[in-house]
Amino acid sequence: MHALCGENGAGKSTLMKILYGMQKPDEGTIAVDGQQVAFASPGDAIARGIGMVHQHFMLADNLTVLENVVLGSEKLHGIGAKARAKIVELSERYGLGVRPDALVENLGVADRQRVEILKVLYRGATTLILDEPTAVLVPQEVDALFDNLRELKAEGLSVIFISHKLGEVLSVADEITVIRRGTTVGTVVPADTTAKQLAELMVGSELPTPETAESTVTDRPVIEVRNLKLLGEGGRALLDDISFTIHEGEVLGLAGVEGNGQTELIDALIGLKGADSGTLRMATGEVGSAGEAAGEPEEITSWPTRRRREQGIGYIPEDRHRHGLLLESPLWENRILGHVTERPNSKGFWLDLKSAQADTRRIVEEYDVRTPGIDVTAASLSGGNQQKLIVGREMSHKPRFLIAAHPTRGVDVGAQAQIWDQIREARREGLAVLLISADLDELIGLSDTLRVIYRGRLVADADPADITPEELGSAMTGAASGHLEHPADESGAAEDRPSGETGDQPEKTEEAAAPEDEAR
C-alpha cells in the first residue's frame, strides 16, 4: 500500500490521471510489472489491471448498483444473473456488503465508495488508485474503509492511496511519497517519520492548525433559533425541533454527515426555505449594541432573503460553484452579487460600478486573492482564491452573523490558514458564526461550542476542548447522543469557556458545566 501525499494543487490528481490514461504525459515513462506501457485511454489502463476510485464518484444515480458495476464491462459476465452472482461473490470475499439491486441514489456516501471499489475489482484490477477516499467519510467509516483496504492488500492487490491527511497516511501506508508543486520531494517509510516531518515535507514549511486562542464569547445573543421545523416532500421532517443560540464572538460548530439537514438548516436561516414552524430571531444594528441598547433581538422568521442579508447575515456557501459565484462573470460582478442594494455597490436605484470595482480591488488586496485583475472571470481562479473572494465579499459588509459552510473545502493549505484567520479575527470583533464542516479537526479547532446534527435533529453537543474526532464521529452516525464527554480526560482547557447555552436549555447547561467542575 503506497500513499501519495501533497497539498491541494501539488499535482497528485494529475499524476493519477496520467496513470489511469485520462491524460497523456509529455515526457517520462510508466512501467507496470516491469513492462513499459503507454495508456491512451482509461480502457488501456483497465486492461493492465489498474483501477481508479475517483474523488468525485463516477456513478449514475438512477441506475442500480449492478448496472453501475457492469457498465463498460458487459462482456465479462453479461448484465444479468451471472454478473449479479459475481458481484455478490466479490462483495462477500472482501467484506464490502454491497447489494446489487439497490438504486445508487438511495445509498450513502460510504456505500457509494464501496460500489466504486467493487466496480474496480469487478474489472479484475490488481492495482487500485484511491483519490482522496477519506475526504467525505466520518472517522468510523474511514476505519471501515481501511479494513477493506487491508483485506485487499492481504489478497495480493496493490493500493495507491492519495491523501493530504497525514494521520491516515501514516497509519495505513507501507510507503509514502510526498510531492510538492509537481515534483517528488521525498519517499519515506511511516515507521521512521512523524506527522510533523511529513507535513514539513509537504508544505515546505510549518503546518497551520485551526486552534483558536482565547474565548471571545459574550452573553449577547445574535441569533436565536427556536424549535425550528422544516417539512420535506410527503410531510417528512427534514429539520425537527432545532433550537440554538449563537452569541457575539461565538463560533458554533455543527458536525454531521452530509445530508442530515445541514443544507436545509442553512436554507432556513438564509431564507431560501420558509420554516414550517419555529422562530428565528436576530440582533440587528451595530456590533455591541445588542445588549441593553437594542433590547431583544428582532424576529426575522418571515423576512425574505434580501432583507436578512441586508441586516447582517453573511453566507459562505457549501458549493461555491452553484451558490456563491457566477463563474462566467468577472470578479467585480461577483463582488456585487448578494449585496446589490448595499453600498458601495449601488446608490439608490443605480449600480455604482466604479466604487464596486474599486472595492473589489481592495478585497483582492486585503484578502490576498491571487488574480491577474478584477476583470477575469471567477472560473479562472483556483478554488482557494475563489473562496477568499467570497470570504472578502461577505466580510466587507460587516455581518452580524456568518454562516460558513465548509469554508475550506477544496482549498489549499495556504488559503485555508488565511480563511481560518479571517474567521478568528471576525469572531474577536463580535461576529457570531455558524460553522458547518466535514473536517472534524477544523470544527474542533475553531468552534466554541459543538453540536451534532443527525437526521434533521440536534442530537448531541460537546465541548471542543475535550473531544476527539472519533467521539464526534460516533455521534455523527447516530451511535451516541446527549452531551458527549471525553472519558477520564481531565484537561483544564474547558475552564474559561462558557457553555454558550446560557439560559435557553438549562438541562444541557448543567450537564455541560459538570465536567468543568470536576476539572477544578
Add this chain to the structure above:
Amino acid sequence: MSTAPALDKRPAAASAPGRRRVTLPVLLLIIAGVLALTSLVRIVTGADGITNVSQMSTALKLAVPIGMAGLGGLWAERSGVINIGLEGMLILGTWFGAWAGYQWGPWIGVLAGIAGGALGGLLHAIVTVTFNVNHIVSGVAINILALGVTRYVSAFAFEGVPQGTSKQSPPVESLGQFSVPVLSDGLETINDKGWFLASDIAGLLGGLVTNMSPLTLLALALVPASWWILWRTSFGLRLRSCGENPTAAESLGVNVYKYKYLAVIISGGLAGLGGAFLSIVANPFYLEGQTGGRGYIGLAAMIFGNWMPGGLALGAGLFGYTDSLKLRGGTENVHALLLLIAILVLIGAIWLVLRKKYVGAVIAVAVSALVFAWYATTKEVPTQVVTATPYVVTLLVLSLSAQRLRMPRANGKPYRRG
C-alpha cells in the same frame, strides 16, 4: 398496448405519492377501474360511441404517429439529448414516405420515411453532440427547417405529377389491412350488445384486431422492443448511462459520443416511421401541415409516461383517443365524457381529503361541480371544444403528472469529453 382506457390517468398518477412505484397490479387495477367507470358513464349517458369498436380502431390509428414520435423522444432523451425536433423529423417522414411511396410502392415509402427522419436525427446529433448547441435551439431549428424544406421540394417533386399539387403528393398505394377473422366479428357483436363492462372491453380489444395495418402492428411491437433493448441489453445500458452520467460512462470506456449519435439517429428514424404512417396508412398521401403538432404531443406523451415505454404508450393511447373524438360523433361523446371527468375529479377530491389536503380538495370539488353543471345543463358541446380536446387534455395531464416525474439526470446538458 392499450389505447382508450387511459382516458384519464390522473388518479393513477396522483395516487403514487412520493417515490413509490406504481406496480403492475396496481396499474391494471386502476385501468380496470377507469374502464368500469367509463362503462357506467356510457350506460348513463347512452353515448355508445365512447367505447365503440370503430372508435377504438380510429384511436389506435391516431395514436401510432404520436407513439412513434414519443418513442423517438424516449430514445434520444435516455441518451441525454432533448429532441424537440421530433415534429420536424415527423414532417420529413411524411414527405419522404409519400415521395418514395407513390413511385416505388408503400413499403419502400416506409423505409424512405424512416431514412428521412433519421436524416433529421443525424443533423440534430451533429449540432447538439459535436457542436454542443443548445438542444432546444437545435430542435426548433430542425422543425422550421423541415417545414421549409418539404414545402420547397414539394413544388418540384409533386407539382405537375398526375393528382399531385405543390401541397399534396399523388396517392400512395395502400399497405393493406387485416382483421383477425373470428375474433374481430365476435368482439364487435359483444360490443354492440351494450352490456356493462363486457361490451367496453370488447370494444377496446376489438379496436386492436379490426382493420389493422401491418404498420400498426410493427409500431405496437416497437414499444416492448424498445424497452427490451434499453433495459435488457448492454447496448441499452450504455445508452442510458450516457443520459444519466456521461462522465462516469466515459471513465468506464463507453464512447459517449457514439451512443448519443446512435440514439438520436434511431430517434429520428422512429419519428420518421411515425411520419410515414401518417402519409401512407392514415392518409394515402402527403399533405402540407399533415402532422399537426403530433411530434410535440408525442414528446408530451413521453414526459407523461415518465420516460418509460409503457407509460408512453398509455399517454399516446390517451391522446390518440381524444383525437379520435374529433372524427366520430365528437360533440355527443365529449359531452358524455364530461360526466366521467366530473366523477374522476370527485374521486381525486376524496383522495385529497384522506391525505388531509383540504384546500386542494375544496378546489377539486368545485371543479367537479362545475364540470357536472356543464354536463347537466347542455345536450352536447360545441365542435370547437371537441377540436381543442386533445390539446386541453395534453395540458391538463402534463401539469397534473409533471409533479412526480424523473427524467434522465444529464438530459439536455451539454457534454464534452475529458
